[in-house]
Amino acid sequence: MKYTHHSLKAFTVEVFLKMGCPEDQAHLAAEVLIDADLKGVDSHGIARLPGYVSLWEKDRIVSTPNIEIVHETPSTAVVDGGGGLGLVVAPEAMKVAIDKAKIAGTGWVSVRNSNHFGTAGYHAMLAVENDMIGISMTNASPLVAPTFSAERLLGTNPIAVAIPALDQPPFLADFATTTVANGKIEVMKRKGQPIPQGWAQDLEGRPSTDPSCVEQGGALVPLGGTRQFGSHKGYCLGSIVDIFSAVFSGANYGPWVPPFVSFLEPSSNPVGKGIGHFFGAMRIDAFRPAEEFKTEMDRWITRFRNAKPAPGREQVLIPGDPERTTYKIREISGIPLLPVVIDSFNTLSSKFDLKLPRPIK
Amino acid sequence: MKYTHHSLKAFTVEVFLKMGCPEDQAHLAAEVLIDADLKGVDSHGIARLPGYVSLWEKDRIVSTPNIEIVHETPSTAVVDGGGGLGLVVAPEAMKVAIDKAKIAGTGWVSVRNSNHFGTAGYHAMLAVENDMIGISMTNASPLVAPTFSAERLLGTNPIAVAIPALDQPPFLADFATTTVANGKIEVMKRKGQPIPQGWAQDLEGRPSTDPSCVEQGGALVPLGGTRQFGSHKGYCLGSIVDIFSAVFSGANYGPWVPPFVSFLEPSSNPVGKGIGHFFGAMRIDAFRPAEEFKTEMDRWITRFRNAKPAPGREQVLIPGDPERTTYKIREISGIPLLPVVIDSFNTLSSKFDLKLPRPIK
Numbered sequence: 001m002k003y004t005h006h007s008l009k010a011f012t013v014e015v016f017l018k019m020g021c022p023e024d025q026a027h028l029a030a031e032v033l034i035d036a037d038l039k040g041v042d043s044h045g046i047a048r049l050p051g052y053v054s055l056w057e058k059d060r061i062v063s064t065p066n067i068e069i070v071h072e073t074p075s076t077a078v079v080d081g082g083g084g085l086g087l088v089v090a091p092e093a094m095k096v097a098i099d100k101a102k103i104a105g106t107g108w109v110s111v112r113n114s115n116h117f118g119t120a121g122y123h124a125m126l127a128v129e130n131d132m133i134g135i136s137m138t139n140a141s142p143l144v145a146p147t148f149s150a151e152r153l154l155g156t157n158p159i160a161v162a163i164p165a166l167d168q169p170p171f172l173a174d175f176a177t178t179t180v181a182n183g184k185i186e187v188m189k190r191k192g193q194p195i196p197q198g199w200a201q202d203l204e205g206r207p208s209t210d211p212s213c214v215e216q217g218g219a220l221v222p223l224g225g226t227r228q229f230g231s232h233k234g235y236c237l238g239s240i241v242d243i244f245s246a247v248f249s250g251a252n253y254g255p256w257v258p259p260f261v262s263f264l265e266p267s268s269n270p271v272g273k274g275i276g277h278f279f280g281a282m283r284i285d286a287f288r289p290a291e292e293f294k295t296e297m298d299r300w301i302t303r304f305r306n307a308k309p310a311p312g313r314e315q316v317l318i319p320g321d322p323e324r325t326t327y328k329i330r331e332i333s334g335i336p337l338l339p340v341v342i343d344s345f346n347t348l349s350s351k352f353d354l355k356l357p358r359p360i361k
Numbered sequence: 362m363k364y365t366h367h368s369l370k371a372f373t374v375e376v377f378l379k380m381g382c383p384e385d386q387a388h389l390a391a392e393v394l395i396d397a398d399l400k401g402v403d404s405h406g407i408a409r410l411p412g413y414v415s416l417w418e419k420d421r422i423v424s425t426p427n428i429e430i431v432h433e434t435p436s437t438a439v440v441d442g443g444g445g446l447g448l449v450v451a452p453e454a455m456k457v458a459i460d461k462a463k464i465a466g467t468g469w470v471s472v473r474n475s476n477h478f479g480t481a482g483y484h485a486m487l488a489v490e491n492d493m494i495g496i497s498m499t500n501a502s503p504l505v506a507p508t509f510s511a512e513r514l515l516g517t518n519p520i521a522v523a524i525p526a527l528d529q530p531p532f533l534a535d536f537a538t539t540t541v542a543n544g545k546i547e548v549m550k551r552k553g554q555p556i557p558q559g560w561a562q563d564l565e566g567r568p569s570t571d572p573s574c575v576e577q578g579g580a581l582v583p584l585g586g587t588r589q590f591g592s593h594k595g596y597c598l599g600s601i602v603d604i605f606s607a608v609f610s611g612a613n614y615g616p617w618v619p620p621f622v623s624f625l626e627p628s629s630n631p632v633g634k635g636i637g638h639f640f641g642a643m644r645i646d647a648f649r650p651a652e653e654f655k656t657e658m659d660r661w662i663t664r665f666r667n668a669k670p671a672p673g674r675e676q677v678l679i680p681g682d683p684e685r686t687t688y689k690i691r692e693i694s695g696i697p698l699l700p701v702v703i704d705s706f707n708t709l710s711s712k713f714d715l716k717l718p719r720p721i722k
Contacts, residue, residue, distance in 0.1 A: 073466030105434030205671030
């Protein structure tokens with residue numbers, strides 16, 4: 001069933017208000033989630049709402065966080081998220097980076113004591129509105145085994161980079177540093193199909209084609225898949241995200257990052273506070289006049305889009321194209337929700353005495 | 362045959378002096394190349410010396426470049442490399458980044474009008490000596506087809522990130538944003554073996570297992586290999602390197618990047634000057650006390666190194682470990698050179714009337 005993004009957003013705002021979030025933060029958090037659904041990134045949208053509520057009920061998310069700068073220089077800051085929703089902490093920290101960039105040319109903010117922040121891309125895009133390049137990354141609970149490891153030590157640790165153009169839409173890269181997202185493996189399991197070798201490994205650390213291998217204690221693997229195809233490079237990327245996000249800020253890193261699900265307990269010996277993020281904002285005109293840069297970006301984008309396609313392919317895509325296409329469709333025709341998500345919203349609506357959004361007929 | 366790094370460096374300095382490089386720049390350029398050979402990155406070491414000479418003979422490398430800052434803010438600069446050796450321009454630009462970081466917390470420098478700069482890792486490591494994290498990247502002549510493209514539009518566009526620790530050696534990631542380096546494909550060709558599917562594609566843009574496919578007009582593919590294994594993520598990474606290095610600075614980007622070999626002519630309609638690099642330096646104590654950060658890095662490194670290894674693997678490696686191992690060996694037992702490289706040095710020694718280094722007996 002499909003729902004208008006307005007109705008889903010209104011419901012989401014109500015849920016965050018019931019959690020005790022201040023009005024403006026409830027709206028911001030809902031906006032971040034709905035943006036993911038509109039872009040087709042269903043795994044990072046409102047389907048996660050019940051998860052946030054469960055963590056709040058366990059006192060693992062603070063709905064009225066004290067978000068503060070604890071250390072700074074002209075171009076850097078460390079922000080303590082006060083244990084709040086990452087959906088709220090992240091835009092706040094990105095704002096600090098943007099404000100620093102206005103004066104120093106660039107701004108770089110490492111964040112501790114936060115939680116899951118939705119899609120990295122949303123936060124990176126905040127810089128683009130200010131004629132800046134935006135960078136956004138976060139560590140995440142351990143689900144990925146480094147090259148040669150049988151153990152999970154890293155999260156899917158995504159990186160987003162948003163770059164403005166002139167007449168062309170912005171370049172927006174937003175990707176996990178693994179071969180595939182866990183969601184893709186779950187889809188194969190539902191279909192009863194084996195997964196390609198190079199997507200995941202089993203509990204012992206052997207490459208596996210069993211779509212249940214990750215939930216049975218195995219692991220996702222870094223971008224590249226196997227050593228032969230460069231998984232050590234994906235391992236480097238995931239590690240860099242972990243270190244910038246958490247070792248810079250004093251958050252938990254590596255295997256100590258607290259789980260995103262309320263039924264798994266965080267480490268009893270944490271090495272820091274909450275999870276960590278890292279944001280960057282680079283003012284275009286700190287390098288060259290913005291108009292000039294954006295004109296060249298238009299040429300870059302046009303040249304790549306017009307490249308001769310490989311057999312069976314229609315066109316070379318620019319990072320951000322697929323999400324823009326989905327956005328345009330869903331904005332008008334609505335956001336589809338899986339039955340399992342609708343059920344979980346039913347539970348929320350009973351719990352908080354809220355009216356469920358009505359599907360588009 | 363093997364040679365001491367001292368003798369090879371002395372020869373390399375002499376060659377650069379014959380090209381007309383100032384004394385200090387000849388030493389610096391030689392140091393950057395020999396460091397690559399010591400680390401086992403033979404493709405980026407002194408084997409490239411004849412290539413630099415040929416480009417200089419064609420007036421495509423300036424041996425006495427005017428390297429200057431053309432634009433700056435407290436935390437950023439654009440450097441014009443004056444058409445010089447990247448081996449000299451890059452450390453100079455990294456120094457600008459480091460000096461900015463000393464005052465503003467971080468420094469970010471985009472470079473135009475440069476040439477091949479050796480290994481990205483060498484330049485990133487310059488920051489580590491200053492208790493900073495170093496970042497280094499460069500674009501390169503087009504050899505890589507984006508996902509869904511039959512055309513080569515990107516270089517191997519490497520990224521290096523160097524992070525200091527306390528008692529542990531630094532974390533040093535340094536990798537091309539492709540599945541494999543071209544050198545690996547050449548090795549398979551010499552062995553007469555097919556390459557694994559996912560390393561390269563043919564002229565039409567079809568995945569190929571023919572080790573000659575790239576030299577016959579095909580292309581390397583972005584990290585990930587195929588769309589199914591995430592090559593669109595490698596394409597994002599290569600693009601980001603290209604844009605930061607060249608669109609920020611006004612260098613050539615994408616398919617317009619001039620070739621590294623003197624027998625191929627640069628584009629007659631360039632979109633910028635020379636090739637581009639991008640450097641970053643982040644002062645550790647712009648985020649948290651350096652000692653504290655480095656203590657946590659030791660814990661990070663130790664935890665990862667002691668992870669349970671996958672079957673048949675000895676240990677999880679930390680980025681930089683393999684190069685450190687080779688360095689220790691070659692520093693003592695010498696640097697092996699292929700016959701083809703020795704032949705090319707013979708030619709240089711005749712051309713410049715220089716004594717060849719003598720192999721270790």
